Amino acid sequence: MADDPLDSSPSASAAAAAGGVSSGPRPALRPRREAFEYGLLPIPKLVFPEGALTQTLSQLKERLAPGGPRVGAAALAEALQIPAEQAALALGTLAAVLPAEDSALGEDGSGSADLRDLLLFLYIQSYKRLVPRVHKDSPAVTDVWPSTSAFDGYLSALSPIQFVRSNSRRFMPSQADEEAHQLSYLQKHMTNILTLLADSIDGEGDDSMVLTMETFEHLGFFLQLSEGTPLSQAATFFANSDPDMPAAPVPAALVHDWVLQHIASALEFMAEKTVAKENSQHNAFDPDVTMSDAVTNTRIHSSSPTGSSAPNYPGYYRNASFVEGCSKTSVVKQASDLKGHSIKVLNCHDSVIYILAPLKYATVYGCSDTTIILGAIGKVVKVEHCERVQIIAASKRICIANCRECIFYLGVNHQPLIVGDNHKLQVAPFNTYYPQLGEHLAQVGVDPNVNKWDQPFVLGVVDLHDSLSHPAGVSDVQAESTTCLDPDLFTNFLVRELYIPFIIAILC
Numbered sequence: 001m002a003d004d005p006l007d008s009s010p011s012a013s014a015a016a017a018a019g020g021v022s023s024g025p026r027p028a029l030r031p032r033r034e035a036f037e038y039g040l041l042p043i044p045k046l047v048f049p050e051g052a053l054t055q056t057l058s059q060l061k062e063r064l065a066p067g068g069p070r071v072g073a074a075a076l077a078e079a080l081q082i083p084a085e086q087a088a089l090a091l092g093t094l095a096a097v098l099p100a101e102d103s104a105l106g107e108d109g110s111g112s113a114d115l116r117d118l119l120l121f122l123y124i125q126s127y128k129r130l131v132p133r134v135h136k137d138s139p140a141v142t143d144v145w146p147s148t149s150a151f152d153g154y155l156s157a158l159s160p161i162q163f164v165r166s167n168s169r170r171f172m173p174s175q176a177d178e179e180a181h182q183l184s185y186l187q188k189h190m191t192n193i194l195t196l197l198a199d200s201i202d203g204e205g206d207d208s209m210v211l212t213m214e215t216f217e218h219l220g221f222f223l224q225l226s227e228g229t230p231l232s233q234a235a236t237f238f239a240n241s242d243p244d245m246p247a248a249p250v251p252a253a254l255v256h257d258w259v260l261q262h263i264a265s266a267l268e269f270m271a272e273k274t275v276a277k278e279n280s281q282h283n284a285f286d287p288d289v290t291m292s293d294a295v296t297n298t299r300i301h302s303s304s305p306t307g308s309s310a311p312n313y314p315g316y317y318r319n320a321s322f323v324e325g326c327s328k329t330s331v332v333k334q335a336s337d338l339k340g341h342s343i344k345v346l347n348c349h350d351s352v353i354y355i356l357a358p359l360k361y362a363t364v365y366g367c368s369d370t371t372i373i374l375g376a377i378g379k380v381v382k383v384e385h386c387e388r389v390q391i392i393a394a395s396k397r398i399c400i401a402n403c404r405e406c407i408f409y410l411g412v413n414h415q416p417l418i419v420g421d422n423h424k425l426q427v428a429p430f431n432t433y434y435p436q437l438g439e440h441l442a443q444v445g446v447d448p449n450v451n452k453w454d455q456p457f458v459l460g461v462v463d464l465h466d467s468l469s470h471p472a473g474v475s476d477v478q479a480e481s482t483t484c485l486d487p488d489l490f491t492n493f494l495v496r497e498l499y500i501p502f503i504i505a506i507l508c
Contacts, residue, residue, distance in 0.1 A: 028226040028269075029262040031182035032099060033320075034342075035222045036127060038361060038380045038399075039097035041090060042419050042464045045082045046125045053126055054192040057119055061196065070104060070112035089457065092414060094121045096379045096397060099220050107396075107445060108414065116218045119196050123189070124222060129465050130173045130181040175320075180270050186222060187263045190256060193219075198252040210249035213238045219259070320344060326351045326370075333357065335440075345372055354495065358440040364391065373495065375437060378444025383408075384420075392432050392493055396446055400425065400482075407485060409493070410453035413446060418479050419459045427453050428485035432493040456482050 048056045063079050064071050077087035092109030094117060095102065105111045113121075173181070186193075197218065198209040213232045220231055232238035235258055237250045319340035323331055326348040333343075335357040342361035345353055348370050355362070356375040361382075364372055368387040377395035384401045394411040401420035410416060411430030418425070429451060441448055458481045 029183075029259075029266045030224055030226055031179055031186065032220070032222050032224050033179065033182070034097045034099075034361060034379075035121075035124060036129075036178075036182050037363065038382060039093055039121060040125060040127065040465045041093055042459055042462065043082065043086055043090070043125075044460070044464065045080050045086075046090060046122060047464045048122075048126060050126055053123065054195060057122060057196055060122070061115065061119060064115055064118075069115050071115055071118050072112040073109075076118070085457070089417070090121070091118075092397070094118065097121075097221075099224070114218070116197055116215060117221060120193070120218065120221045123193060123196065124185075125465075126189075127182075127185055127465060130178055174274075176270055176274055180267055180274075182222075183263050183267055183270075187260060187267070190259055190263070194252045194256050194259075199249065201249075209252040211252050211255050212249045213247045216250075216255060223259070322346065323348065323353055323355075326353065330354075335436075343374075348372075356434050356436065356440075356495070358443040360444065362393070362395070364389070371493075373432060373493070375434065376440035376444050376446055378446060392430065394430055394437070394441060394446055394448075396444075408453075408482070411446070411448070411451050412453055413450045415452050415455045415457040416482070417459065418456045418481060419461075420479060421461050422480050422482075425480070425482040426485045427456070427482045428490055429453055431490065432495055434495040454484055 060079055064075060067075055073084060073087040073091050076082075076090065077084045080087070088109065090109075091105065091111075091113055094113055095105050095107060095109035098105075098117065101107060102111075102114065102117070105113045194211065195209070197215050198211050199215075201208055201210055216235070216238060217230060217232055223231065225231065225234055232247075235255075237254055237258070238247050320342045321333070321338045321340060322344050323333065324344070324346040328350045330352045332354040333356070338355075338357050338359070341359055342363070343355050343357075343359055344363045344365070345355070345367060346363075347366045349367065350369045351371075353370060353372045355373060358376045358378065359374075360377070360379040362374050362377045362380075364381070364383045364386060366385050367389050369389070371390040372392070374381060374391070374393040374395065377393065379396060381391075381393050381395045381398040382401070383389075383391055383398070383403060383406070386403045386406055388405045389403075390407045390409070392409040396413045397417070398408070398410060398412050399417040399419065400406075400408065400422065401418075402422065403420075403425060404423040405425075407426045407428065408416070409428050409431045416427065430453070438448070458479050461477050461479045
């Protein structure tokens with residue numbers, strides 16, 4: 001049964017009450033997941049104590065503002081007292097998660113960032129990821145599907161059969177759970193965020209702090225409307241402004257009320273949809289699921305503006321496709337098979353996954369004994385909590401966290417970022433080819449002439465945004481770095497078993 005979209009609209013009167021458009025469907029406010037999933041860096045001096053977060057960033061703003069509205073790596077390094085390479089990494093990561101390219105910053109972050117974007121980026125470094133809930137019958141699950149993981153076991157202890165039988169996925173956060181958690185974080189911190197962005201004018205009380213329409217649009221760093229409408233066009237105080245005559249600034253308090261009302265409405269709607277979906281799945285639950293059914297029912301989920309979303313997700317995600325829960329199988333997905341600009345490969349075991357498409361973002365999470373080919377990723381690849389996987393990826397950036405005994409065949413334009421509790425990671429040059437590869441690389445802006453596969457950028461073991469693997473109080477040390485694969489063990493990988501007379505040594 002198809003899921004209803006997250007942006008199915010309540011009544012127009014509810015929209016008007018929330019300060020949105022005066023008629024028609026309510027604009028559905030959602031978090032931009034990219035900022036939270038790919039924009040967090042475990043650098044201690046970027047993560048400020050929550051109690052002093054606003055004060056610290058306000059002081060940083062005062063130090064940086066005299067230099068103008070834009071900030072380069074050198075100024076950021078001096079202001080935060082961090083190494084120049086960490087400041088460059090921060091700006092590069094910011095560039096990778098902005099909703100639109102900033103020409104002054106550049107795609108690689110080598111330029112200067114808008115101070116407002118930088119403040120928002122630094123603010124969300126305080127975000128803590130949603131902690132997975134323990135499976136209610138984890139000992140029984142482990143008896144059926146033994147875990148050899150060095151991690152907590154909630155991923156590796158789960159077979160595809162148990163995955164399907166646990167349709168509600170109560171043991172780990174769903175996509176809707178994570179979006180609700182992100183919205184709740186923004187709801188809690190919106191007052192402080194707007195205080196950082198607002199300009200002060202003459203006056204008293206709330207009216208002394210105002211936001212321009214341009215500054216308001218910077219909230220699009222971590223908030224978006226499901227319809228793709230610019231934020232300023234959905235807010236009555238900026239809607240239909242004459243482009244030739246800049247809109248007058250509005251009180252920050254007015255913006256605050258509008259944002260919080262829309263977040264509250266979105267959270268309420270998401271909660272209702274989640275309950276309805278879980279009740280529906282409970283009523284339709286069938287405990288007699290075969291292995292073939294398990295693989296079939298959990299293999300591929302692609303969001304579509306006109307079709308149904310993933311069966312296991314109570315929400316509607318236009319910008320992502322999923323390959324999930326595969327075991328002992330092969331999956332081939334090309335550009336025509338995928339919707340949106342990102343792919344997530346989740347909880348796959350003993351399989352081969354081909355993603356031969358130009359995309360912006362890719363996540364590989366909780367996989368084991370699997371080979372995953374990522375054709376061309378224009379922003380970031382993130383690989384987390386994987387064991388004995390082989391990743392073949394052409395991308396601008398890659399982040400590897402909490403993995404063990406994995407081999408990465410990389411064509412990357414920037415240094416691979418290594419964080420968390422990793423063990424026995426090996427790297428080698430990109431080693432495959434398919435006919436559309438060159439076209440896909442050009443389409444997403446990956447330079448085939450630059451490959452930094454053997455230049456890892458290693459940060460600490462403790463992930464400051466994740467209390468799952470490393471509880472509070474654990475002292476940090478540098479993460480285990482990668483080693484280069486023995487050249488005698490290097491082989492080319494033939495996509496889909498096609499015979500190629502000669503292998504193009506691309507990105508090597």
